[in-house]
Amino acid sequence: MAVSLAADVGGVRRFASDQLLTLAKVVVENALQPIVEVQTGVVFGYESLMRGQERIGFDTPLDILDQAEAVGQLLPLEQMVASRALAKFATLPDHAAFTLFINLDVRLIPHGDAMVDSLLAHLKAARIAPSSVCFELSERFDNTNVPEFASLVNRLRRAGFKLAIDDFGVGHAEMKLLCDYPIDYLKIDRHFVAGVDGNPRKRHLVKNIVQIAHVLGVRVIAEGIETEGEFVACRELGVDLVQGWLIAKPTTHLAELLPAYPHLREVGQSRRSSQSLDEILIRKQIERLPTVYENDTIESVFDLFRRNPRQSFFPVLNANGEPRGIIHEIHLKEYIYQPFGRDLLKNKVYERTISHFVDRAPVVGLDADADRLMAIFANTEGSDCVLLTENMRYAGVISASSLIRIINEKQLKSAQEQNPLTGLPGNRAIRDFMQDAGRDSDGFRHFCYCDFDNFKPFNDHYGFHLGDHAISLFAALMRRYFFADGVFLGHVGGDDFFIGLSDWTSDELTEILDRLLSDFHGDVTELYSPEDRASGRIRGEDRHGITRDFALMRCSIGVLELPTGLVIDDVSRLSSEIAAIKKYAKESQSGLHISRFRELGQAEV
Template sequence: MMRARKVLTYALQPIVNIHTGSVFGYEALLRGFEPLGFTNAAALLAWAAEFGLSESLDAMLSSLAIERFIKQGQVQHYRLFFNLDPHFIDPEHGLRLLDRLSEHGLKAEHLCIELSKQLDLFIHPDCIAMIKGYRRVGLHIAIDDFGDSCSALKHLYEEPPDYIKFDRFFIQGIDTDRRKRNLLANAVQLAHQLNIRTIAKGIETEGEFLICREIGCDLAQGYLIAVPQISPKNLVQLYEHIAMLHERNQRKLSGDRGLIETFLELIPPIHLSDQITRLFDALRRDKHHHIVPVLDSTDYPVGLIYESDIKDYIYSSYGRDLIVNPAFAREIRDFVRPCPCIDIHSSIDRLLQAYSSAADTAGMLITCDSRYHGFISAMSLLRLIEQKNLAVARDQNPLTKLPGNNPIHRYVSQALAEREYTWHLAYMDFDNFKAFNDHYGFRRGDRVIQLFAELLRTGLESHGWFIGHIGGDDFFAGIRDTELTVVLEQLSWLIEKFKADVQSLYDAEDRQRGYLYVKDRYREWREIPLIRCSMALLEIRPGDDYSDGDTIGRTIAELKHAAKQSPLGIALRRNPEGPDHLLTEAVSLAMSSEVQSDYPPG
């Protein structure tokens, strides 16, 4: 063990807020086992178990991890995630860990125990007792590799954790695998209903990060953010490339945060460590509220104290003296009731979901970067939802439920204003739609429009595009800082997929014939080709000047005309100067072998 103490060390890997990139905590990952003759940490733990050394090794490793955590500095707001040795089962383990934390001036909430997939809580009789012991002393619990092996739904029922870390299997390639996305989205929703925070583990690509953020994961960890670091000087409090990635790929032009902030109440909180008299002072000073938010030492909310729960002590003759009497041994935590905690960046739908899943709560606690930010009451939430619905109705096309003209105008204005980025703006409409609508009726015409809207969601929105419905059969899509080859690949897929799928809305005879045989406005019989989408694509590069609204309008009109003349349905302009050769520059490029691939939307 003496040699092990000299060579073993820990690397810290950041776990960050998925919206801001600010550090929430660190996972301690064991390093230095190779000189001891072990290929991985699991082999070392198994060896210790075989020779009856698990308890001694655990004492050494937990001390090493805490010391490493202390060295990175400013630990008061962070949490250390420590992997539990699956061979070491001890109901008193929580007390021992608490002692080690106290030696370094830390509290229980600074440590989160990760339960690995090798640990089956329901086989060993002392496992549940050990978990309950962690809870009694205030340690946090996370289930690692959720969705694999013993990390199953039964854990969520028997001993609900504070966090679940999703197995890397579900994260890898989630941006191109719709089944994984649906599975993880439902798992996130279930966790949130149980007031469990979710961590997307092992994120390595921007695509994986964006989908994990989109489906509602709270925290993120992986090589995209930072590799495990042994040296404290390589750790930072904010990973700016994650914050920039979030800002660059925000789907909603005007997010819900502004509305949430409007209804936020800044109720002064107290801490678990405060004396009970602090609770009386808080209620006395704030006459407008009958609740008090309670925070742990990291300023993360743990719940609410209701005035009604302590009124017997407040209003009885000896109640106040009794509750502050040390012999009575009542603390702040004895009166705390659970309350949903939601990040300020969450959608209003997420707030409503959390509130609906909670039982008998006065509202919701709002956090920002995992610290208390305010409170939203149940009544305020109802008004918030009403305002949200009004805003959605105002900015949404009623047929497709896609953003309408106002959001589209804001998006285009943003593209014209932010000249340091490359933007691609696509204006789309249908060829031969009027003949179809006149022949089959507006109900079937609406089905064509809805079909195209769903393809936009599937093929573009899920890959970072902003999509909108201008009206009728006119649509819009835009994306920032994406390679032209990728843009053309995705748009070409959209055109071809729509061209194939829309045929299902024709009668069999017309579909087989390949055209409609109808009378035109002059009562002459004509052959009208089947519907297709044509597309005007404008690339705006850094330095391009499209500040004149009339100029961009004329450009789009010219491109639309060129697209309808094109056999492929796409016309691209990459230069604001001169309309001639640029109108048809990328018609062939759109379907060239360079970009022609079996683009599968995620």
């Protein structure tokens, strides 16, 4: 039976090879898979994928494309698939707001002019701007070795199309493409996305790919997102856009497509009711310069510089409002001061458009923090600015001088929030540390909450002066024992402190905390009168106003351990876990209790 079935399939394929295009027109369909903005869940675009080829004996789209190439029908097959994708895309409500991603087979590059001519005709008929179409350059073969590749890329850019590198990391010449060609998007292959939340090596690679891409003005798409952990990890590593089964599977039925997937905003998010300090400061300094559209005339650019004589550059956008780079007056000076320079630019034979003068510039979202912006500036030689986007559209620019003001104001705010008694950072800084550490799963992380036992009766009995002395004493001991890199010390307020650590083992931490608790108890005991020390207790009122005996003061420390590979962005949940652990610490004989956080359920106690 199996032999018969195989023979049937083989027969269909042989028949299909003779009539491939005719049969493909009958069975092949276009499926669309949403590509969404990682911060909002709003759909940015759709990738067009081939479906239905199995009905004529081809297991995958690649199989039918290979066969089409073998029988000389690849170009008409791809033209048919692309035209149908555009027709389907054009029926979407508000399709002008989206981008259609179409795969470009390297074997079509020698036929690039015919392909582009056909596509432009379809776009014109459907009234779709070329900037609504992005060609994905497949890394199955080395595009850059095809002689016609450079000229095809230039034509695509002049026409207004966008370009993406597909399957980044597993193909040929991706870094050459990224370095030498004006790429808009980089699609990280599923290999690096799968299990990224639990794999430090993958996290490190993705983080650096994102950093490199943003410095070059390229936006990053993570392919194949299938779990919430992968989604959260990609979001926190700075990825701009995501696609995969977690969001939506490819579908041939347009009614199944949604304009947004708002549930993604809640996945792994901490419940913050306000903006971060960095975003507030960045929004204060953002400068919304006038913009140039890449399909504007050169004359309009001259006019813009004439009306803004103190501005040396302007952002360049595509028809969808996405940044393409900047246009700098220095590149136009030779034409401005040349006797017939402007006439030369207008000459159709000479053919110089705005796209010829665009310089790439770093592009990041408004949700980036100040340190990330500073890192991008540090890695971008001679950059005039960083282009900021909100929902992937141009939001303004940040110059180097503006960034310096942001950093200075952030440092001033941090200094103002330090506790005046101990000089340690306060609650905002503690929260920021916990959030950053929760997102960085490369090693063990420990959050230690320190709280004095029986501080109130001591403070009531001996006065605020000695109470402040005990607080200062503990802060000094913290600094003595925790001074290495990767250690954060904070003062929650009163007699509550916080210690945050990365890359410490539980044994190392237990040893140091035992010494800290022992030394503090010994030193603080000396603050009591000889009589109280001898009795080991004092009389005082508890928080309910009831008079009773209290033991001498000590400190209890509850420690929450986050294991390697765990990504969590919910600071409120972490805080509630720590509060529960603190109760166990106060009830313990040693005053120290360490629990490991589990991704599902409560901490292990």
